[in-house]
Amino acid sequence: MLRTAPERFESPEWVRISMASAIVLRFRSGRFSRDFPFGGINLLLQYEDGCRSDCAYCGLARTRPGTYTEKSFIRVDWPLVSTDDLVERMARYESALTRLCISMVTHGRAYADTCEIIRRIRRRVQTPLSVLVAPPTLTRERLQHFKDLGADMIGVGLDAVTESLFRRLRTDVPAGGLRWSNYWQVISWGREVFGPWKVNCHTLVGLGESDRDLVELFVRLRDRQIYAYLFSFNPEPDSRMGLHPKAPLTRWRRIQLVKFLVETEGFGMEHFRFHEDGTLAAIAAPRALVEQAVSSGLPFLTNGCPGADGRPGCTRPYGSYRPSEPFRDYPFVPTPEDLQVIRAQLALDEILPSPATTPAGGPVPSRPPELG
Amino acid sequence: MSGSTVRVGRYELMVDRLYDPEHHLWVLPVSDTRVRVGFDPLGVEVNGTLAQLVLAPLGTVVRRGEAFGSLEAAKFVGPLVAPVSGRVVAQNPVALSNPARIEQDPYGEGWLVELETTELPAERAYLLEGAERIALWFRERVEAYRREGVLAE
Ligand code: SF4
Numbered sequence: 243m244l245r246t247a248p249e250r251f252e253s254p255e256w257v258r259i260s261m262a263s264a265i266v267l268r269f270r271s272g273r274f275s276r277d278f279p280f281g282g283i284n285l286l287l288q289y290e291d292g293c294r295s296d297c298a299y300c301g302l303a304r305t306r307p308g309t310y311t312e313k314s315f316i317r318v319d320w321p322l323v324s325t326d327d328l329v330e331r332m333a334r335y336e337s338a339l340t341r342l343c344i345s346m347v348t349h350g351r352a353y354a355d356t357c358e359i360i361r362r363i364r365r366r367v368q369t370p371l372s373v374l375v376a377p378p379t380l381t382r383e384r385l386q387h388f389k390d391l392g393a394d395m396i397g398v399g400l401d402a403v404t405e406s407l408f409r410r411l412r413t414d415v416p417a418g419g420l421r422w423s424n425y426w427q428v429i430s431w432g433r434e435v436f437g438p439w440k441v442n443c444h445t446l447v448g449l450g451e452s453d454r455d456l457v458e459l460f461v462r463l464r465d466r467q468i469y470a471y472l473f474s475f476n477p478e479p480d481s482r483m484g485l486h487p488k489a490p491l492t493r494w495r496r497i498q499l500v501k502f503l504v505e506t507e508g509f510g511m512e513h514f515r516f517h518e519d520g521t522l523a524a525i526a527a528p529r530a531l532v533e534q535a536v537s538s539g540l541p542f543l544t545n546g547c548p549g550a551d552g553r554p555g556c557t558r559p560y561g562s563y564r565p566s567e568p569f570r571d572y573p574f575v576p577t578p579e580d581l582q583v584i585r586a587q588l589a590l591d592e593i594l595p596s597p598a599t600t601p602a603g604g605p606v607p608s609r610p611p612e613l614g
Numbered sequence: 615m616s617g618s619t620v621r622v623g624r625y626e627l628m629v630d631r632l633y634d635p636e637h638h639l640w641v642l643p644v645s646d647t648r649v650r651v652g653f654d655p656l657g658v659e660v661n662g663t664l665a666q667l668v669l670a671p672l673g674t675v676v677r678r679g680e681a682f683g684s685l686e687a688a689k690f691v692g693p694l695v696a697p698v699s700g701r702v703v704a705q706n707p708v709a710l711s712n713p714a715r716i717e718q719d720p721y722g723e724g725w726l727v728e729l730e731t732t733e734l735p736a737e738r739a740y741l742l743e744g745a746e747r748i749a750l751w752f753r754e755r756v757e758a759y760r761r762e763g764v765l766a767e
Contacts, residue, residue: 261688265662271766272662275690319663319688564665565691566684 250290251322254355254362257344258286258320259328262559266338267331269323275565278574281340281369282546282556283332286320286347287355293347295378296417297401298410299449299486301478302347305416325359333366341547341555342369343397346376348420353379357391364392370555372397372547374444377428378420385428385435394440395547396432397471400425401446403459411449415482429468438467442547447497448475448489452520456497460504461511471545472501474570476562494570495542495588496522499532502541507531524593532594542584544571620745622752625655628721632741634697635751640721641697641741647732649698651682652725653716656755660764662687664713669694669705669727676700678737682727685713698737700729 263283264270274280296304332339344359346352356373363371373388374397385396402408405422412420432441443463447456463470474494477484489497500522503509515524525532535541546556557573568583569576576584618630631642638657642650658664669683676682681693682702706725709716716724742748759765 261663265689266763268763268765268767270662271659271764272688273660273690273762273764275692560689564686565689566666566686 252289253287253325253351254358255325256288256322257325257328257359258288258322260284260286260320260558260561262561264321264323267328267335269321269331274559276574278559279338280557280559280573281338281549282558283339283342283369284345284556284558285328285343285359286345287349287352287359288322289347289349289351291349293349294417295348295376295412295420296415297412297420298415299401299446299475299478299481299483301481303481305482325362329362329366332363332369336367336369339367339369340549340553340557341372342367343372343374343547343556344393345374346379348376348378350379352376353384357387360388360391360393370394370547370550372556374399375428375432377425380428380431382431382435385431389435394436395442396436396440397442397444397547398425398429398432399444400429401444401473402449403445403451404455407449407451407455411483433466433468439469442469442471442545444471444473446473446475447494448487449483450486452516453493453497453500453522454514454516454520457500457504457511457514457522460501464505469545470501470505472498472571473545474562491568491570491587492589495584496593498571499535499541499588500525501545502535503527503532506540507535522593524595526595529594529596532590536585536588536590537581539572539576539581539584542569542572542576542580544573620749622749623756625752625756627654627748627752629743629745629748632697632738632743633748633751634695634740635742635755637695637697638755639695639697639726641734643734644728648703648728648730649700649734650725650728651697653720654752655720656752656759658717658720658724660759661685661690661692664717667710667713667716667726669710670702672702672705674702676702676729678733678740682729694726696729697741698729698731699733700731702727703730704728 262280265272266280293302344356346356371393372395373393402411408422412418429441429443445459460470475488477486513526514522515526517523543554544557546554549555559573563570618628620627620629631640633640633654638654640652640654644650664687666686676696678696678699680696682696683694685692685694705727708723709726742751
């Protein structure tokens with residue numbers, strides 16, 4: 243008797259989607275604690291043998307206990323759905339969608355499957371589409387092909403912001419081998435292929451880097467018209483960094499603010515002072531300018547690829563904190579009440595000189611305002 | 615309709631008890647001065663996949679409308695609001711250790727707390743009872759949640 247092979251729940255026929263995406267596309271019942279519009283759909287390639295990388299902080303790492311299917315990615319369960327069913331629902335709810343994103347994993351089939359999934363999406367849905375790429379699987383031509391198929395932005399999950407940290411967490415680990423130089427090569431190719439402000443670099447705050455390390459990276463990326471997108475490290479239970487603490491909220495808020503000042507207001511290294519250990523000591527800028535940035539609430543929004551209207555489109559609500567914990571990044575513009583909380587967390591007086599001692603002129607904005 | 619349940623769409627509701635229509639909690643008198651409290655199936659579903667349950671310590675006195683705990687789901691956290699005034703005299707250890715049981719068996723093993731109360735006669739007016747009224751209210755709520763996009767399809 244002929245026996246058919248059991249169906250494998252793998253890409254390109256199957257993908258995982260974030261719980262927030264599952265809720266907005268009505269695969270799962272549920273709601274958000276606060277009321278805000280949400281339309282960022284994140285999907286993740288799915289393979290039974292999983293991601294071939296082994297990053298120390300990641301919930302999908304190869305040497306973390308559990309099968310790939312059991313492993314959570316950024317903590318909350320990612321439901322498995324059929325790609326065609328997903329595309330059907332994207333088409334049905336497209337008016338509410340702001341940004342779509344395919345997260346690759348490091349796997350031999352990831353490139354071909356990503357192309358196939360982009361094709362299926364693009365046949366039915368025109369919402370802007372990003373690919374969060376897996377650099378070891380890519381070449382410049384392959385990036386060009388993503389663009390030709392209809393992706394308008396790419397993200398690169400650098401995560402660790404210095405070469406030594408990258409090597410310690412992503413290269414010299416049991417089944418590691420990811421290369422810092424390969425990531426930067428892909429960032430450069432991406433910048434050439436996709437253009438200014440169409441590439442972003444995911445950077446994790448709280449892996450052991452200093453504030454200075456982060457600011458140096460922000461400036462370096464800004465000068466190349468590449469976005470730095472901030473993520474707050476959130477320990478994955480059972481990962482090798484499962485017991486590593488998160489960045490304190492005050493540090494996280496200050497890093498959000500500093501990144502905004504660099505990216506949007508044109509600040510450079512000369513506008514920041516650091517203690518010997520690299521911790522931010524002061525912002526040397528007119529207080530009014532910094533206060534204005536804080537009052538806008540914009541520095542504290544989730545960093546994510548924009549929607550067609552230029553506003554944040556990928557907002558990952560409760561992506562790096564639990565609903566019962568204080569917001570890390572806000573998937574909506576913070577309200578005046580939120581801003582009160584943010585100001586207390588920032589403790590700005592500790593890092594901003596009094597008005598009498600601040601220089602008169604500020605830096606010049608570096609990025610066209612329409613880029614949001 | 616069968617015995618002590620009524621069916622509304624895919625939901626089977628027990629009608630041997632009272633319901634707080636605002637917070638989707640049921641109240642079942644278990645003695646003259648004691649009630650058991652739990653979620654109805656819609657109340658638990660709309661929050662999403664449950665992650666954690668926190669209940670007020672034994673002995674806590676709560677007024678109707680005050681929180682007797684909180685519930686956290688994948689993307690939601692909110693208070694558990696007392697449907698009647700009383701003193702917390704029992705917590706469900708099964709629900710505390712495995713909140714998924716609240717979703718799987720909201721009328722049985724997934725109950726939340728027991729309250730000692732003498733207020734039920736006075737507060738009964740805020741609660742719904744009777745198969746017909748319960749079914750009517752529930753049908754409206756399902757429709758409203760569907761419009762809001764909170765229910766899976
Ligand atoms: S920020 Fe952009 S690249 Fe990163 S997950 Fe969101 S859509 Fe994808």
